[in-house]
Amino acid sequence: MADRVNVIGDAAIEVIAAEGMRGLTHRAVDREAGLPVGSTSYYARTRAALLELAIARIIELDSVDAEPPPGGLAESMAGYVHEAITTGRTRMLARYEFALEATRRPELRRVYDEGGLSIRRRAAEVLAARGSPEPERHATVVVNWMEGTIFDALAGTGSLAPPGPAALRSSAREVLAGIGVA
Numbered sequence: 001m002a003d004r005v006n007v008i009g010d011a012a013i014e015v016i017a018a019e020g021m022r023g024l025t026h027r028a029v030d031r032e033a034g035l036p037v038g039s040t041s042y043y044a045r046t047r048a049a050l051l052e053l054a055i056a057r058i059i060e061l062d063s064v065d066a067e068p069p070p071g072g073l074a075e076s077m078a079g080y081v082h083e084a085i086t087t088g089r090t091r092m093l094a095r096y097e098f099a100l101e102a103t104r105r106p107e108l109r110r111v112y113d114e115g116g117l118s119i120r121r122r123a124a125e126v127l128a129a130r131g132s133p134e135p136e137r138h139a140t141v142v143v144n145w146m147e148g149t150i151f152d153a154l155a156g157t158g159s160l161a162p163p164g165p166a167a168l169r170s171s172a173r174e175v176l177a178g179i180g181v182a
Contacts, residue, residue: 005043005053005057007033007035008040008043008044009053009054010033011033012024013057013058013090013094014032014090014094015029015032016093016098017089017097020097024050024054026038026047051101051105052107054098055112055115058091058094059115059118061088062091062115073172073182074169074172074173074176077145077146077176078168080146081149081153082164082168084146085149085150085153085162085163092150092154093155096151096154099112119143120143121139123143127139127142130181130182131181132180132181142176145172149168
């Protein structure tokens with residue numbers, strides 16, 4: 001069952017990224033997933049349930065390890081941002097659609113905010129382990145840099161020439177140096 005729910009969540013992400021929230025229907029998700037008509041509505045009876053399933057899948061895919069891989073924190077940050085603007089592009093576009101939709105739907109706001117707070121908590125844990133004297137505040141700085149860089153590269157003027165891995169590593173190092181964490 002979990003596999004089928006993930007397939008439906010992934011298909012919903014694709015539909016949202018390609019067609020926006022108005023294009024998200026049970027039938028569109030069935031079609032994108034290559035499932036028989038009615039399959040999506042078996043797992044998500046209402047549109048609200050389908051939206052919650054899709055945002056839960058985005059949050060699951062956005063999850064990052066609390067401990068950066070070998071190579072350092074700047075490399076980890078740059079790697080996450082690079083993945084988000086390349087192979088994760090669709091997921092991120094869908095996430096931005098959800099961010100806007102959550103401003104109008106309190107039930108999505110709660111789920112969306114829980115996911116964002118989880119990412120900030122993990123960032124604060126990593127920064128605390130690296131010696132940050134203000135890990136929560138510094139996590140906000142780091143996450144805002146990542147979010148802003150991703151948004152600019154996908155939907156802003158930065159989409160004309162998105163940054164590559166070297167530029168992202170350099171910027172990440174500058175952000176970390178600015179908060180006194182290297």
